[in-house]
Amino acid sequence: MSGSAYVDGIALWSPRLAGWQAAAPILRGEAPPHEPQPRPAPALLAPTERRRAPDTVAIALEVASAACAAADADPKSLPSVFACTHGDLAITDYMCRTLAGNPAEISPTKFHNSVHNAAVGYWTIGTGCMEPSTALSAFDYTFGQGLLEALSQVGADDKRVLFSAYDIEAVGAMRSVTTSRGLLGGALVLAPARGARSTAQLSWQVVRSGDTPAAEPMPAGVDEAVADNPIAASLPLFRALARGAGRASVALSPAQSLLLEVSACR
Amino acid sequence: MPAPIPPLRITAHTATSAAGRGRAALLDALCARRTGLSRNDFGAAPLDCFIGRVAGLEDAPLPAEFANWECRNNRLAWLGLQADGFIDAARAARAHYGADRVALVLGTSTSSIGASEEAYRTLDADGNYPEHLRRPIVHQPHSLGDFVAAALGLDGPSVTVATACSSSAKVFAQAERLIRNGLADAAVVGGVDTLCDSVLYGFNSLGLVSPEPCRPFDPERRGISIGEAAGFALLEQRGAPARGDAPWLLGYGESSDAHHMSSPHPEGLGARRALEDALARANLAGDAIDYVNLHGTASQKNDEVEALVVSTMFPTTTRASSTKGWTGHTLGAAGIVEAVVSLLAIEHGFMPGTLNARTLDAACGPQILLDNEQREVRRAASNSFGFGGNNCVLLFGAPGTA
Numbered sequence: 001m002s003g004s005a006y007v008d009g010i011a012l013w014s015p016r017l018a019g020w021q022a023a024a025p026i027l028r029g030e031a032p033p034h035e036p037q038p039r040p041a042p043a044l045l046a047p048t049e050r051r052r053a054p055d056t057v058a059i060a061l062e063v064a065s066a067a068c069a070a071a072d073a074d075p076k077s078l079p080s081v082f083a084c085t086h087g088d089l090a091i092t093d094y095m096c097r098t099l100a101g102n103p104a105e106i107s108p109t110k111f112h113n114s115v116h117n118a119a120v121g122y123w124t125i126g127t128g129c130m131e132p133s134t135a136l137s138a139f140d141y142t143f144g145q146g147l148l149e150a151l152s153q154v155g156a157d158d159k160r161v162l163f164s165a166y167d168i169e170a171v172g173a174m175r176s177v178t179t180s181r182g183l184l185g186g187a188l189v190l191a192p193a194r195g196a197r198s199t200a201q202l203s204w205q206v207v208r209s210g211d212t213p214a215a216e217p218m219p220a221g222v223d224e225a226v227a228d229n230p231i232a233a234s235l236p237l238f239r240a241l242a243r244g245a246g247r248a249s250v251a252l253s254p255a256q257s258l259l260l261e262v263s264a265c266r
Numbered sequence: 267m268p269a270p271i272p273p274l275r276i277t278a279h280t281a282t283s284a285a286g287r288g289r290a291a292l293l294d295a296l297c298a299r300r301t302g303l304s305r306n307d308f309g310a311a312p313l314d315c316f317i318g319r320v321a322g323l324e325d326a327p328l329p330a331e332f333a334n335w336e337c338r339n340n341r342l343a344w345l346g347l348q349a350d351g352f353i354d355a356a357r358a359a360r361a362h363y364g365a366d367r368v369a370l371v372l373g374t375s376t377s378s379i380g381a382s383e384e385a386y387r388t389l390d391a392d393g394n395y396p397e398h399l400r401r402p403i404v405h406q407p408h409s410l411g412d413f414v415a416a417a418l419g420l421d422g423p424s425v426t427v428a429t430a431c432s433s434s435a436k437v438f439a440q441a442e443r444l445i446r447n448g449l450a451d452a453a454v455v456g457g458v459d460t461l462c463d464s465v466l467y468g469f470n471s472l473g474l475v476s477p478e479p480c481r482p483f484d485p486e487r488r489g490i491s492i493g494e495a496a497g498f499a500l501l502e503q504r505g506a507p508a509r510g511d512a513p514w515l516l517g518y519g520e521s522s523d524a525h526h527m528s529s530p531h532p533e534g535l536g537a538r539r540a541l542e543d544a545l546a547r548a549n550l551a552g553d554a555i556d557y558v559n560l561h562g563t564a565s566q567k568n569d570e571v572e573a574l575v576v577s578t579m580f581p582t583t584t585r586a587s588s589t590k591g592w593t594g595h596t597l598g599a600a601g602i603v604e605a606v607v608s609l610l611a612i613e614h615g616f617m618p619g620t621l622n623a624r625t626l627d628a629a630c631g632p633q634i635l636l637d638n639e640q641r642e643v644r645r646a647a648s649n650s651f652g653f654g655g656n657n658c659v660l661l662f663g664a665p666g667t668a
Contacts, residue, residue: 001449086406087428092379096386099463103311104470111468112528112653115375116407116428121654124522130539132520133656134436137407138425145425148449149440156443157268173386176394177405206449208366255366255421 001206005154006198006265009071009189011063012238013040014182016225020066024242027235029219039183044126053122055168055183056088060119061126063187064164071189071197073160075127078189079153080162082120083136083146085230086170086180088113093172119166142167143186143233144250144258150190151204160191167230181228186238194265200241203261212249212257237262267542268519270549273668274442274501275512278355280346281606283495283593284318288349292592293610296618299638301592303479303491308461313470316479317461318493318594320345335413337381337404339374339460343414346458346496355500356418359452362507366422369450370415371441373433373457374426375598375652378409380462410458422450428598430652431561432520433457434497435601435660439518441501452506456498459598465492472528480564480595482588483573483630484623487564493594497602504668511665513612516550516645519543523655529567530651534575537649540657541579544647548661553581555661556641557611558633559604559648562588562620563595570629572649577631587635591621601650605660608646612664615642 010020016033017023018040025031041050042061053061060082068075086092091114098106112118117135124133138145143165150163166185170178191198218227218235226232236248240262250258280288284302285295295302304319306312323341332344347353359368385399394400403409411426423444427433434457441453459465469475469492476489501515521543523536530537545551558580560572569588576586589607596603611617619635620626626634644667648660 003447085408092382095464095468096379096382099383099467100386103463103467106467106471108468108471108473108528111464111471114464114468115430115653117430117652117654117656118527120429121522121527121656124524124655125526128524130522130524130536132439133429133522133654134427134440134520135429135654136425136427137411139403139406139408139412141424142408145423148423149425149443152440152443152447152449155447173389173393173395174382174405177385177400177402179402253415253421253424256423 002204003151003155004201004203005151006191006194007188007200007202007241008191008195008197009067009073010241011066011187013059013063014184014226026222027239027242032221033225054088054091054113056084056166057119057122059183059185060164060166061123063185064123064162067162067187067189073189076129078160078162079131080120080123080133081146081150083142083165085137085139085142085167086178087116089168089170089174089178093174097172141252143231144252147250148252148258154190154192158192160189163188163190165231165234179228180230182226184226184229184231186231186234198265200265201263205259207257207259209255209257212259213247267546271442271517271547272504273514273516274503275506276515277500277502277512278352279499279606279609280350280352281495281497281603282320282346282349283596283603284320284493285592289610293614295592299621301479301621303594309463313466314477315475316491318491319461320494332416334401334403337378339378339380339410339458340413342460342494342496343410343458344417346498347417352498356454359500360419363451365420367451368420369422369441369444369453370411370420370424371437371453371455372411372414372426373437373598373601374410374428375430375433375459376462376464377407378404379464380460381405383463418454429656430654431597431600432650432652432656432658433598433601435650435658436520438515438660439520445503452502454498454500457599457602458496459596460494465597474565476564479622480590481622482562482564482590482620483569483627483634485625485627487569490563490565491594493596495593495596495599495603497599497606513609513665514663514668516663516668517544517548517661519659521657525655528653530571532571534571536655536657537575537651538579540659544659544661552579555580555584555645555647556643557617557646558584558586559608560586560588561649561651562590564590569627573627573629576633580633582632584633585617585635585639586633587618587620589618604648608648608662611643611646612662616640617643
């Protein structure tokens with residue numbers, strides 16, 4: 001149960017790690033998290049839709065676009081795996097609140113934006129991509145299971161794959177059961193073979209959870225900036241990518257983890 | 267075009283819907299042309315429409331050991347696992363391969379959102395969830411996958427696919443990749459969706475809910491009838507110990523419409539692409555397909571576009587129908603329910619027609635069946651299309667076709 005893929009594009013976005021260029025030195029411990037930046041407004045959407053797009057759509061499209069740009073990949077050509085633990089918690093709050101009070105007033109737009117695959121739907125519409133696309137969730141293991149499916153697609157179909165993972169802040173009564181806070185998204189363009197844009201090789205192995213190295217603490221300030229978001233599970237991998245080499249593990253279930261070895265393409 | 271895949275054996279499968287608990291009940295309803303749809307009595311102020319409701323869920327709590335996952339959707343999952351001895355087959359696979367070598371890939375659209383809706387109707391004085399609903403696991407989409415993993419004792423890859431109405435078709439594709447890559451030796455796939463206010467009022471807000479039982483492909487169709495269902499299948503490799511004459515998963519195709527969030531591509535380009543990829547993975551041409559179970563929701567647009575795709579992609583000898591008139595549109599569970607209908611067609615040499623439709627829309631070719639037909643089905647296709655323009659086509663074959 002092992003394999004390898006090449007990383008052609010990397011993207012990360014959170015208000016205090018806004019974009020890979022800013023985030024990489026922060027993850028290496030060379031700079032503290034910067035002042036919070038406003039939510040991105042994805043250029044893919046029509047100007048009228050940018051401002052009112054749900055947070056999940058804004059963040060998922062931001063990192064997906066940035067990863068494709070870094071990979072010099074035409075988004076039309078990439079199958080995509082979008083992973084999100086909770087879906088759009090603000091829309092869930094709206095739906096449940098409205099259904100409890102005035103169900104007949106449900107907004108049709110909010111309803112079709114409430115599907116878990118709304119972000120990847122907007123992505124394929126915005127980029128004109130007719131390749132397969134999927135939307136996954138696996139509670140605490142969402143980042144790991146999403147990455148595993150992206151790696152599985154790379155291996156099965158011998159094609160480059162876009163992987164985007166994101167979660168947003170719980171609002172309203174959802175906060176009584178959901179600890180997700182802040183905005184965090186990460187994306188990778190993964191390739192089966194080394195190409196002109198490949199920056200790292202990612203060797204992976206599924207191991208029993210006990211067989212993973214102890215987690216190394218994050219640089220000062222990083223946990224405070226993003227730790228309460230489920231996609232923080234991605235940070236050890238993004239740190240290894242920022243360093244250009246190293247090991248990281250991502251949990252797949254209570255019993256299994258994905259052990260990842262990053263080595264630079266020189 | 268994708269390369270052909272090694273077919274997988276389907277060594278157990280089951281579906282529970284308004285049309286009955288388990289395969290025999292579903293087959294009986296299909297043969298007798300008995301609908302599972304009834305007047306909507308769900309919730310406090312039911313909309314005037316018809317639904318496919320599974321009877322008895324209110325009186326079927328989960329066993330105490332699973333109380334943390336208690337909610338309508340997981341009750342239906344549990345009921346569905348008991349049908350056709352599926353839970354025994356899945357546990358036998360776990361014993362044979364190991365708990366971490368049987369992947370679990372399940373589809374749902376709304377999972378247990380009904381529990382969150384209930385919490386919002388009964389918030390405490392501080393605006394928080396009432397104590398008995400403060401169980402985080404049932405207020406997020408993987409509630410379904412997490413519960414079934416616990417119920418079956420599996421600890422390998424476990425994931426919930428939520429691509430609206432294509433969810434529990436896409437699970438076959440994801441599981442096939444996991445097995446081909448050596449990440450699992452076998453997989454439990456399936457899906458569960460239950461009635462909730464979100465989908466009843468949500469689809470109603472889009473003007474898609476029919477005031478009468480849905481009439482797929484009828485020129486006077488007025489929209490969908492929403493249903494609930496659970497279904498599961500066990501996928502194993504060719505070399506697996508044979509459990510009777512198992513049918514095959516021959517291929518699958520996935521695509522995106524790149525057109526609109528809630529309306530299909532007008533020429534069905536995404537649907538065509540998914541079908542072409544499924545045929546390529548099975549190394550077949552359209553004329554090899556005897557029966558197609560259509561998405562056939564009875565919405566104006568879906569049926570118009572799907573009829574066009576069927577009439578241009580299949581020869582006049584292929585037969586096709588929508589079985590939504592029996593079950594309603596079971597959303598994230600539609601893929602698995604209709605996979606089971608397709609497998610029943612193969613196993614029993616029987617093609618269901620299109621229940622509730624009186625005549626066929628002018629867009630329909632000679633492929634689309636109104637009445638049931640007895641005829642050998644060697645290979646069957648099942649179409650599932652979802653919001654976001656998310657498409658999946660599955661191809662199944664009789665024992666001996668692979």
